[in-house]
Amino acid sequence: MLKPNFWKDVVPQDFVNDVKRYIDSEVELVKAHAGYSKSGEKRFRDCSNTGKIKIWNFHEESNEIERTISNIMYKLAVKANNHFRFDLDHNFMILQLANFEEAKGGHFGWHADDHINFEQKHRKLSFSVFIQPAEKGGELLIQNGWEILPNNKEIYLPYLPSQKIEEDVGGVIAFPSYYNHCITPVEKGDRYSLVAWIFGPEWR
Amino acid sequence: MSIKPDFFEDKVPPSFVNEVIRYIDTGELEKSSYDYYLSILKEQTGLDGVDAKEKLEELNNSYEGQDRGGRPVVPIPTLRFKHWNFHKESNDTERMISNTMHKLSVKANSVYDFDLDYNHMTLFLGKYKDDEDAHFDWHVDGHMTFQDSSARKLSFSVFLKPAKKGGNFLIQEGWEVWPKSTDITSLTLPIQEIEQSPGKVVAFPSYYNHCVTPVEEGDRYVLITWIWGPEWR
Numbered sequence: 001m002l003k004p005n006f007w008k009d010v011v012p013q014d015f016v017n018d019v020k021r022y023i024d025s026e027v028e029l030v031k032a033h034a035g036y037s038k039s040g041e042k043r044f045r046d047c048s049n050t051g052k053i054k055i056w057n058f059h060e061e062s063n064e065i066e067r068t069i070s071n072i073m074y075k076l077a078v079k080a081n082n083h084f085r086f087d088l089d090h091n092f093m094i095l096q097l098a099n100f101e102e103a104k105g106g107h108f109g110w111h112a113d114d115h116i117n118f119e120q121k122h123r124k125l126s127f128s129v130f131i132q133p134a135e136k137g138g139e140l141l142i143q144n145g146w147e148i149l150p151n152n153k154e155i156y157l158p159y160l161p162s163q164k165i166e167e168d169v170g171g172v173i174a175f176p177s178y179y180n181h182c183i184t185p186v187e188k189g190d191r192y193s194l195v196a197w198i199f200g201p202e203w204r
Numbered sequence: 205m206s207i208k209p210d211f212f213e214d215k216v217p218p219s220f221v222n223e224v225i226r227y228i229d230t231g232e233l234e235k236s237s238y239d240y241y242l243s244i245l246k247e248q249t250g251l252d253g254v255d256a257k258e259k260l261e262e263l264n265n266s267y268e269g270q271d272r273g274g275r276p277v278v279p280i281p282t283l284r285f286k287h288w289n290f291h292k293e294s295n296d297t298e299r300m301i302s303n304t305m306h307k308l309s310v311k312a313n314s315v316y317d318f319d320l321d322y323n324h325m326t327l328f329l330g331k332y333k334d335d336e337d338a339h340f341d342w343h344v345d346g347h348m349t350f351q352d353s354s355a356r357k358l359s360f361s362v363f364l365k366p367a368k369k370g371g372n373f374l375i376q377e378g379w380e381v382w383p384k385s386t387d388i389t390s391l392t393l394p395i396q397e398i399e400q401s402p403g404k405v406v407a408f409p410s411y412y413n414h415c416v417t418p419v420e421e422g423d424r425y426v427l428i429t430w431i432w433g434p435e436w437r
Contacts, residue, residue, distance in 0.1 A: 087437050
Protein backbone atom coordinates (compact mmCIF):
# COMPACT_ATOMS: atom_id res chain seq x y z
CA MET A 1 0.00 0.00 0.00
CA LEU A 2 1.20 3.45 -0.83
CA LYS A 3 1.55 5.77 2.11
CA PRO A 4 1.45 9.49 2.44
CA ASN A 5 4.77 11.00 3.22
CA PHE A 6 5.69 13.90 5.37
CA TRP A 7 9.05 15.50 5.26
CA LYS A 8 10.61 16.10 8.66
CA ASP A 9 13.58 18.01 9.96
CA VAL A 10 14.67 19.90 13.06
CA VAL A 11 15.85 23.43 13.71
CA PRO A 12 18.40 24.31 16.42
CA GLN A 13 17.37 25.20 19.94
CA ASP A 14 18.84 28.72 19.62
CA PHE A 15 16.54 29.44 16.75
CA VAL A 16 13.56 28.06 18.67
CA ASN A 17 14.43 30.31 21.62
CA ASP A 18 14.75 33.40 19.40
CA VAL A 19 11.41 32.75 17.77
CA LYS A 20 9.73 32.13 21.09
CA ARG A 21 11.13 35.36 22.50
CA TYR A 22 9.94 37.23 19.43
CA ILE A 23 6.44 35.76 19.71
CA ASP A 24 6.33 36.75 23.38
CA SER A 25 7.45 40.28 22.68
CA GLU A 26 5.99 41.09 19.32
CA VAL A 27 3.08 38.98 18.26
CA GLU A 28 0.00 41.08 18.23
CA LEU A 29 -3.53 39.87 18.15
CA VAL A 30 -4.79 39.61 14.63
CA LYS A 31 -8.31 38.49 14.02
CA ALA A 32 -7.52 35.22 12.37
CA HIS A 33 -9.21 34.77 9.05
CA ALA A 34 -9.38 31.52 7.21
CA GLY A 35 -11.89 30.78 4.55
CA TYR A 36 -12.47 30.65 0.88
CA SER A 37 -14.37 33.00 -1.31
CA LYS A 38 -15.08 32.89 -5.00
CA SER A 39 -15.63 36.16 -6.83
CA GLY A 40 -15.95 37.93 -3.52
CA GLU A 41 -18.75 35.64 -2.46
CA LYS A 42 -18.16 33.51 0.59
CA ARG A 43 -18.56 29.91 -0.20
CA PHE A 44 -18.25 28.58 3.27
CA ARG A 45 -18.10 30.32 6.57
CA ASP A 46 -14.68 30.93 7.94
CA CYS A 47 -12.94 28.11 9.62
CA SER A 48 -12.65 28.70 13.32
CA ASN A 49 -9.19 29.93 14.13
CA THR A 50 -8.53 31.46 17.50
CA GLY A 51 -4.77 31.79 17.33
CA LYS A 52 -2.92 35.05 17.74
CA ILE A 53 -0.85 35.49 14.64
CA LYS A 54 1.77 37.63 12.98
CA ILE A 55 2.32 37.26 9.27
CA TRP A 56 4.74 38.60 6.65
CA ASN A 57 5.97 37.92 3.13
CA PHE A 58 9.46 36.74 2.30
CA HIS A 59 11.62 39.75 1.36
CA GLU A 60 9.30 42.07 3.28
CA GLU A 61 10.58 41.41 6.78
CA SER A 62 10.47 44.25 9.27
CA ASN A 63 13.46 43.31 11.43
CA GLU A 64 16.46 41.04 11.88
CA ILE A 65 14.62 38.18 13.59
CA GLU A 66 12.04 38.04 10.81
CA ARG A 67 14.87 37.96 8.27
CA THR A 68 16.47 35.09 10.20
CA ILE A 69 13.19 33.21 10.23
CA SER A 70 12.60 33.78 6.51
CA ASN A 71 16.10 32.63 5.62
CA ILE A 72 15.83 29.48 7.72
CA MET A 73 12.46 28.63 6.18
CA TYR A 74 13.72 29.39 2.68
CA LYS A 75 16.54 26.89 3.14
CA LEU A 76 14.18 24.32 4.62
CA ALA A 77 11.82 24.76 1.67
CA VAL A 78 14.58 24.14 -0.83
CA LYS A 79 15.67 21.09 1.13
CA ALA A 80 12.14 19.74 1.50
CA ASN A 81 11.48 20.20 -2.17
CA ASN A 82 14.34 17.86 -3.01
CA HIS A 83 11.87 15.35 -1.68
CA PHE A 84 8.55 16.70 -2.97
CA ARG A 85 9.78 18.08 -6.30
CA PHE A 86 6.83 20.43 -6.70
CA ASP A 87 6.84 23.42 -9.01
CA LEU A 88 7.47 26.13 -6.42
CA ASP A 89 8.26 29.78 -6.50
CA HIS A 90 10.68 29.82 -3.58
CA ASN A 91 10.67 33.61 -3.41
CA PHE A 92 6.94 33.57 -2.89
CA MET A 93 6.68 32.45 0.69
CA ILE A 94 4.50 33.59 3.58
CA LEU A 95 5.64 33.25 7.17
CA GLN A 96 3.33 33.15 10.14
CA LEU A 97 3.96 33.05 13.86
CA ALA A 98 1.10 31.81 15.97
CA ASN A 99 0.25 31.54 19.59
CA PHE A 100 -2.67 29.31 20.46
CA GLU A 101 -3.44 30.36 23.99
CA GLU A 102 -4.58 28.11 26.76
CA ALA A 103 -6.79 30.88 28.10
CA LYS A 104 -8.74 30.95 24.83
CA GLY A 105 -8.76 27.25 24.13
CA GLY A 106 -6.81 28.21 21.01
CA HIS A 107 -7.55 25.97 18.04
CA PHE A 108 -7.80 25.89 14.28
CA GLY A 109 -10.62 23.86 12.71
CA TRP A 110 -10.15 21.37 9.92
CA HIS A 111 -8.99 22.99 6.71
CA ALA A 112 -6.74 22.70 3.72
CA ASP A 113 -4.31 25.50 2.99
CA ASP A 114 -5.02 25.17 -0.69
CA HIS A 115 -6.99 23.12 -3.12
CA ILE A 116 -7.59 22.84 -6.79
CA ASN A 117 -9.57 25.99 -7.36
CA PHE A 118 -8.38 28.47 -4.83
CA GLU A 119 -8.59 31.95 -6.10
CA GLN A 120 -5.48 33.96 -6.83
CA LYS A 121 -2.21 32.34 -5.83
CA HIS A 122 -1.57 28.80 -4.82
CA ARG A 123 -0.03 27.50 -1.67
CA LYS A 124 1.71 24.25 -2.56
CA LEU A 125 3.91 23.27 0.37
CA SER A 126 3.01 23.85 4.02
CA PHE A 127 5.45 23.90 6.93
CA SER A 128 4.91 23.73 10.67
CA VAL A 129 7.78 24.28 13.07
CA PHE A 130 7.00 23.38 16.66
CA ILE A 131 8.34 26.15 18.84
CA GLN A 132 6.55 25.22 22.04
CA PRO A 133 3.99 22.44 22.04
CA ALA A 134 1.04 22.77 24.38
CA GLU A 135 1.28 20.75 27.55
CA LYS A 136 -2.14 19.31 26.84
CA GLY A 137 -4.28 19.52 23.71
CA GLY A 138 -3.20 21.73 20.82
CA GLU A 139 -2.42 18.75 18.67
CA LEU A 140 -1.71 18.92 14.96
CA LEU A 141 -3.81 16.34 13.16
CA ILE A 142 -3.34 15.68 9.48
CA GLN A 143 -5.77 13.73 7.37
CA ASN A 144 -3.96 11.52 4.96
CA GLY A 145 -6.92 10.55 2.88
CA TRP A 146 -5.86 7.03 2.11
CA GLU A 147 -8.01 4.01 1.64
CA ILE A 148 -8.44 2.41 5.01
CA LEU A 149 -10.61 0.11 6.92
CA PRO A 150 -13.85 1.79 7.72
CA ASN A 151 -14.14 2.59 11.36
CA ASN A 152 -17.30 1.94 13.26
CA LYS A 153 -19.06 5.14 12.36
CA GLU A 154 -21.76 6.09 9.98
CA ILE A 155 -20.57 6.20 6.42
CA TYR A 156 -21.95 9.70 5.97
CA LEU A 157 -19.34 10.97 8.37
CA PRO A 158 -16.21 11.28 6.31
CA TYR A 159 -14.13 9.01 8.40
CA LEU A 160 -10.71 9.25 6.95
CA PRO A 161 -7.55 8.50 8.78
CA SER A 162 -6.11 11.41 10.60
CA GLN A 163 -2.71 11.20 12.07
CA LYS A 164 -1.49 12.97 15.17
CA ILE A 165 1.84 14.59 14.48
CA GLU A 166 4.35 14.29 17.31
CA GLU A 167 5.42 17.76 18.35
CA ASP A 168 8.97 17.90 19.60
CA VAL A 169 10.48 21.30 20.27
CA GLY A 170 12.24 22.39 17.10
CA GLY A 171 10.56 19.72 15.02
CA VAL A 172 9.71 20.62 11.42
CA ILE A 173 7.08 19.00 9.26
CA ALA A 174 6.25 19.76 5.64
CA PHE A 175 3.28 18.44 3.69
CA PRO A 176 1.40 19.19 0.45
CA SER A 177 -0.94 22.12 1.06
CA TYR A 178 -4.03 20.21 -0.02
CA TYR A 179 -3.80 17.88 2.97
CA ASN A 180 -6.58 18.56 5.48
CA HIS A 181 -5.33 19.40 8.93
CA CYS A 182 -6.36 21.02 12.20
CA ILE A 183 -5.14 22.11 15.61
CA THR A 184 -7.22 20.73 18.45
CA PRO A 185 -8.09 23.11 21.27
CA VAL A 186 -5.25 23.88 23.65
CA GLU A 187 -6.10 22.67 27.13
CA LYS A 188 -2.94 23.50 29.02
CA GLY A 189 0.09 25.64 28.20
CA ASP A 190 0.20 28.01 25.24
CA ARG A 191 1.20 26.50 21.90
CA TYR A 192 3.75 28.43 19.85
CA SER A 193 4.35 27.60 16.22
CA LEU A 194 5.99 28.91 13.11
CA VAL A 195 4.19 28.20 9.88
CA ALA A 196 5.35 28.83 6.32
CA TRP A 197 3.67 28.35 2.97
CA ILE A 198 5.54 28.18 -0.30
CA PHE A 199 3.55 29.20 -3.34
CA GLY A 200 3.71 28.05 -6.91
CA PRO A 201 1.70 27.51 -10.08
CA GLU A 202 -1.44 25.38 -9.92
CA TRP A 203 -1.10 21.64 -9.37
CA ARG A 204 -0.40 19.69 -12.51
CA MET B 205 -5.10 33.30 -13.47
CA SER B 206 -7.72 30.77 -14.38
CA ILE B 207 -9.47 28.89 -11.64
CA LYS B 208 -9.84 25.19 -12.15
CA PRO B 209 -13.27 23.74 -11.46
CA ASP B 210 -14.17 21.35 -8.68
CA PHE B 211 -15.72 19.04 -11.20
CA PHE B 212 -15.77 18.64 -14.92
CA GLU B 213 -19.17 17.49 -16.13
CA ASP B 214 -20.30 16.05 -19.42
CA LYS B 215 -22.76 13.56 -20.81
CA VAL B 216 -22.60 10.37 -22.81
CA PRO B 217 -25.49 9.32 -25.07
CA PRO B 218 -28.16 6.79 -23.95
CA SER B 219 -26.97 4.31 -26.58
CA PHE B 220 -23.56 4.24 -24.88
CA VAL B 221 -25.17 3.88 -21.45
CA ASN B 222 -27.32 0.98 -22.61
CA GLU B 223 -24.42 -0.77 -24.30
CA VAL B 224 -22.25 -0.59 -21.18
CA ILE B 225 -25.07 -1.81 -18.91
CA ARG B 226 -25.68 -4.68 -21.30
CA TYR B 227 -21.98 -5.50 -21.25
CA ILE B 228 -21.85 -5.43 -17.44
CA ASP B 229 -24.77 -7.82 -17.26
CA THR B 230 -23.45 -10.26 -19.84
CA GLY B 231 -19.87 -10.51 -18.66
CA GLU B 232 -18.40 -12.33 -15.71
CA LEU B 233 -17.77 -9.91 -12.86
CA GLU B 234 -15.16 -10.23 -10.16
CA LYS B 235 -16.23 -9.82 -6.56
CA SER B 236 -14.18 -7.40 -4.52
CA SER B 237 -11.89 -9.51 -2.46
CA TYR B 238 -11.13 -9.27 1.23
CA ASP B 239 -7.45 -9.71 0.52
CA TYR B 240 -6.83 -6.05 -0.03
CA TYR B 241 -8.59 -5.11 3.20
CA LEU B 242 -6.78 -7.86 5.04
CA SER B 243 -3.49 -6.34 3.93
CA ILE B 244 -4.56 -2.94 5.26
CA LEU B 245 -5.74 -4.51 8.48
CA LYS B 246 -2.38 -6.16 8.88
CA GLU B 247 -0.67 -2.84 8.35
CA GLN B 248 -2.91 -1.04 10.81
CA THR B 249 -3.20 -3.62 13.54
CA GLY B 250 -0.47 -6.17 12.92
CA LEU B 251 -3.10 -8.90 12.83
CA ASP B 252 -2.51 -11.70 10.41
CA GLY B 253 -4.10 -14.93 9.19
CA VAL B 254 -7.18 -16.14 11.03
CA ASP B 255 -7.02 -13.29 13.56
CA ALA B 256 -7.15 -10.72 10.76
CA LYS B 257 -10.10 -12.47 9.11
CA GLU B 258 -11.97 -12.58 12.40
CA LYS B 259 -11.30 -8.89 13.02
CA LEU B 260 -12.49 -8.03 9.53
CA GLU B 261 -15.66 -10.04 10.05
CA GLU B 262 -16.16 -8.33 13.37
CA LEU B 263 -15.89 -4.92 11.76
CA ASN B 264 -18.08 -6.00 8.92
CA ASN B 265 -20.78 -7.19 11.27
CA SER B 266 -20.65 -4.57 13.98
CA TYR B 267 -23.97 -2.89 14.50
CA GLU B 268 -22.90 -0.52 17.26
CA GLY B 269 -26.49 -0.26 18.37
CA GLN B 270 -27.41 1.92 15.41
CA ASP B 271 -30.60 1.29 13.57
CA ARG B 272 -29.70 0.69 9.98
CA GLY B 273 -32.47 -1.72 9.12
CA GLY B 274 -30.44 -4.74 10.11
CA ARG B 275 -27.50 -3.75 7.94
CA PRO B 276 -24.01 -3.74 9.28
CA VAL B 277 -22.75 -0.36 10.34
CA VAL B 278 -19.51 -1.11 8.60
CA PRO B 279 -20.06 -3.22 5.55
CA ILE B 280 -16.86 -4.16 3.76
CA PRO B 281 -17.04 -3.22 0.07
CA THR B 282 -18.84 -5.82 -1.92
CA LEU B 283 -19.18 -4.31 -5.34
CA ARG B 284 -18.69 -6.48 -8.39
CA PHE B 285 -16.42 -5.27 -11.09
CA LYS B 286 -14.53 -5.80 -14.30
CA HIS B 287 -11.51 -3.77 -15.26
CA TRP B 288 -8.89 -3.44 -17.97
CA ASN B 289 -6.17 -1.12 -19.12
CA PHE B 290 -6.36 1.07 -22.19
CA HIS B 291 -4.96 -0.78 -25.24
CA LYS B 292 -5.51 -4.14 -23.51
CA GLU B 293 -9.20 -4.48 -24.33
CA SER B 294 -10.54 -7.93 -24.99
CA ASN B 295 -13.40 -7.08 -27.31
CA ASP B 296 -15.11 -4.34 -29.32
CA THR B 297 -17.31 -3.12 -26.47
CA GLU B 298 -14.28 -2.57 -24.27
CA ARG B 299 -12.52 -0.80 -27.14
CA MET B 300 -15.56 1.40 -27.64
CA ILE B 301 -15.63 2.25 -23.91
CA SER B 302 -11.89 2.96 -23.85
CA ASN B 303 -12.13 5.22 -26.88
CA THR B 304 -15.05 7.15 -25.42
CA MET B 305 -13.23 7.66 -22.14
CA HIS B 306 -10.01 8.60 -23.90
CA LYS B 307 -11.83 11.39 -25.71
CA LEU B 308 -13.52 12.51 -22.50
CA SER B 309 -10.21 12.61 -20.66
CA VAL B 310 -8.64 14.80 -23.33
CA LYS B 311 -11.67 17.07 -23.18
CA ALA B 312 -11.70 17.24 -19.38
CA ASN B 313 -8.01 17.96 -19.30
CA SER B 314 -8.43 20.98 -21.51
CA VAL B 315 -9.91 22.38 -18.31
CA TYR B 316 -7.65 20.81 -15.68
CA ASP B 317 -4.37 20.98 -17.60
CA PHE B 318 -2.76 18.22 -15.56
CA ASP B 319 0.31 16.29 -16.67
CA LEU B 320 -1.40 13.12 -17.80
CA ASP B 321 -0.28 10.04 -19.63
CA TYR B 322 -3.41 9.49 -21.69
CA ASN B 323 -2.29 6.05 -22.75
CA HIS B 324 -2.09 4.97 -19.14
CA MET B 325 -5.77 4.71 -18.36
CA THR B 326 -7.64 2.12 -16.33
CA LEU B 327 -11.29 1.35 -17.05
CA PHE B 328 -13.47 -0.11 -14.35
CA LEU B 329 -17.07 -1.29 -14.63
CA GLY B 330 -18.87 -1.52 -11.32
CA LYS B 331 -22.13 -3.11 -10.28
CA TYR B 332 -23.33 -2.35 -6.79
CA LYS B 333 -25.97 -4.95 -5.96
CA ASP B 334 -28.69 -4.09 -3.51
CA ASP B 335 -28.79 -7.59 -2.03
CA GLU B 336 -25.12 -7.20 -1.13
CA ASP B 337 -25.34 -3.74 0.45
CA ALA B 338 -22.70 -2.86 -2.08
CA HIS B 339 -20.76 0.29 -1.31
CA PHE B 340 -17.33 1.83 -1.38
CA ASP B 341 -16.09 3.55 1.73
CA TRP B 342 -14.28 6.89 1.89
CA HIS B 343 -11.04 6.91 -0.06
CA VAL B 344 -8.90 8.77 -2.51
CA ASP B 345 -7.87 7.24 -5.81
CA GLY B 346 -4.45 8.77 -6.03
CA HIS B 347 -2.17 10.87 -3.93
CA MET B 348 1.50 11.52 -3.42
CA THR B 349 3.21 8.17 -3.59
CA PHE B 350 6.97 8.76 -3.64
CA GLN B 351 7.29 5.09 -4.43
CA ASP B 352 6.07 4.95 -7.95
CA SER B 353 6.67 7.36 -10.77
CA SER B 354 3.03 7.16 -11.75
CA ALA B 355 -0.11 8.12 -9.87
CA ARG B 356 -3.79 8.34 -10.64
CA LYS B 357 -4.44 12.00 -11.39
CA LEU B 358 -7.90 12.33 -12.89
CA SER B 359 -10.89 10.22 -11.87
CA PHE B 360 -14.09 9.74 -13.85
CA SER B 361 -17.47 8.42 -12.84
CA VAL B 362 -20.02 7.80 -15.55
CA PHE B 363 -23.40 7.14 -14.00
CA LEU B 364 -25.08 4.41 -15.99
CA LYS B 365 -27.93 3.45 -13.70
CA PRO B 366 -28.25 4.96 -10.23
CA ALA B 367 -29.70 2.87 -7.42
CA LYS B 368 -33.34 3.54 -6.57
CA LYS B 369 -32.37 4.06 -2.96
CA GLY B 370 -28.93 4.50 -1.40
CA GLY B 371 -25.78 4.18 -3.46
CA ASN B 372 -25.17 7.90 -3.13
CA PHE B 373 -21.97 9.32 -4.47
CA LEU B 374 -20.39 11.71 -1.97
CA ILE B 375 -17.33 13.86 -2.47
CA GLN B 376 -15.47 15.79 0.16
CA GLU B 377 -13.94 18.87 -1.30
CA GLY B 378 -11.77 19.65 1.64
CA TRP B 379 -12.47 23.32 2.03
CA GLU B 380 -12.04 25.37 5.10
CA VAL B 381 -15.19 25.40 7.20
CA TRP B 382 -16.44 25.74 10.67
CA PRO B 383 -16.38 22.53 12.57
CA LYS B 384 -19.93 21.25 12.60
CA SER B 385 -19.58 19.78 16.03
CA THR B 386 -17.60 20.78 19.06
CA ASP B 387 -15.52 17.66 18.72
CA ILE B 388 -12.78 18.97 16.52
CA THR B 389 -11.09 15.61 16.34
CA SER B 390 -13.91 14.25 14.22
CA LEU B 391 -13.64 15.29 10.64
CA THR B 392 -16.18 17.88 9.76
CA LEU B 393 -15.22 18.95 6.30
CA PRO B 394 -17.98 19.62 3.82
CA ILE B 395 -19.28 16.73 1.81
CA GLN B 396 -21.32 17.08 -1.29
CA GLU B 397 -23.69 14.58 -2.83
CA ILE B 398 -23.28 14.34 -6.58
CA GLU B 399 -26.54 13.97 -8.39
CA GLN B 400 -26.54 10.88 -10.53
CA SER B 401 -28.51 10.68 -13.72
CA PRO B 402 -27.95 8.10 -16.47
CA GLY B 403 -25.24 9.24 -18.84
CA LYS B 404 -23.88 11.94 -16.58
CA VAL B 405 -20.09 12.16 -16.49
CA VAL B 406 -18.17 13.66 -13.59
CA ALA B 407 -14.40 14.09 -13.46
CA PHE B 408 -12.40 15.25 -10.47
CA PRO B 409 -8.78 15.29 -9.28
CA SER B 410 -7.93 11.86 -7.90
CA TYR B 411 -6.92 13.22 -4.50
CA TYR B 412 -10.50 14.20 -3.65
CA ASN B 413 -12.04 12.07 -0.92
CA HIS B 414 -15.15 10.25 -2.06
CA CYS B 415 -17.39 7.31 -1.25
CA VAL B 416 -20.45 5.39 -2.38
CA THR B 417 -22.97 4.73 0.36
CA PRO B 418 -24.57 1.29 0.61
CA VAL B 419 -27.10 0.51 -2.08
CA GLU B 420 -30.46 -0.14 -0.48
CA GLU B 421 -32.74 -0.70 -3.43
CA GLY B 422 -32.01 -1.32 -7.09
CA ASP B 423 -28.57 -2.20 -8.46
CA ARG B 424 -26.20 0.65 -9.23
CA TYR B 425 -24.20 0.54 -12.46
CA VAL B 426 -21.22 2.76 -12.98
CA LEU B 427 -18.26 3.19 -15.29
CA ILE B 428 -15.13 4.43 -13.56
CA THR B 429 -11.96 5.57 -15.27
CA TRP B 430 -8.63 6.73 -13.95
CA ILE B 431 -6.06 8.56 -15.99
CA TRP B 432 -2.53 8.23 -14.70
CA GLY B 433 0.37 10.58 -14.91
CA PRO B 434 3.57 11.63 -13.19
CA GLU B 435 3.17 12.59 -9.53
CA TRP B 436 1.63 15.95 -8.66
CA ARG B 437 3.98 18.84 -8.92
